Amino acid sequence: MPLAEESPLITELGRWVLREACATIAGLGDADLGVAVNVSARQVRSGELVPDVLGALESSGLPSSRLIVEITESVLLDDSHVIEDLTVLRQLGVRVAIDDFGTGWSSLAYLVGMPVDILKMDQYFLSDVEHDPARRAMCRAVLQLGSSLDLPVIVEGVKDEAVLTLLRDMGHRYLQGYVFARPLEAAQLAAGAWDVQHADTPAVPS
Known part of the structure; x- marks a missing residue:
């Protein structure tokens, strides 16, 4: 991926991933399933993101409300056309998530009034969180920040029961990781093969 990011081909690759992801989810026939697609900074900056997303939705028939576009924090620091494009996507019903939140370059001030719907807390914050009070404090701070901005926070990289229990006790509602x-494969997802033992915790399959 780092190599692809350095090449103009990342835009074409991103376009293909968008189309494949939307087509796959639309083809499963489950109206409760959505999909989140990571979009490279180069693709966002290309000015082609809106037509790429529209093309993927139109060709697949997937409702826009079932698509989440994930960007990195640094993209928010780009010129105004990026903000305009993200605003257009949200007006179309597509949600925008900031991936790996807390590890990028953006100031918290950039979140105010930005066209963003979801924060995804980077799994970096979970390293030794069970034994490190500072990490736990940071996790709580990100959750409180999201709450104060009325933005749901998805915690990435939850790998075991102990961390899952800790995050639940902290009040984290949306979790993602191998513990679920x-x-x-698409066929496994269609068959309901993902773990449902934690059905009381909203989860995002990997």
């Missing part, structure tokens, strides 16, 4: 399921 490993990455699945």
Whole structure:
């Protein structure tokens, strides 16, 4: 991926991933399933993101409300056309998430009034969180920040029961990681193969 990011081909690759992801989810026939797609900074800056997303939705028939576009924090620091494009996507019904939140370059001030719907807390914050009070404090701070901005926070990289229990006790509602399921093929997802033992915690399959 780092190599692809350095090449103009990342835009074409991103376009293909968008189309494949939307087509796959639309083809499963489950109206409750959505998909989140990581979009490279180069693709966002290309000015082609809106037509790429529209093309993927139109060709697949997937409702825009079932697509989340994930960007990195640094993209928010770019010129105004990026903000305009993200605003257009949200007006179309597509949600925008900041991936790996807390590890990028953006100031918290950039979140105010930005066209963003979801924060995804980087799994960096979970390293030794069970034994490190500072890490736990940071996790709580990110959750409180999201709450104060009325933005849901998805915690990435939850790998075991102990961390899952700790995060639940902190009040984290949206979690993602191997504790729920490993990455699945489309057929496995359609068959409901992902772990449902934690059904009381909203989860995002990998």
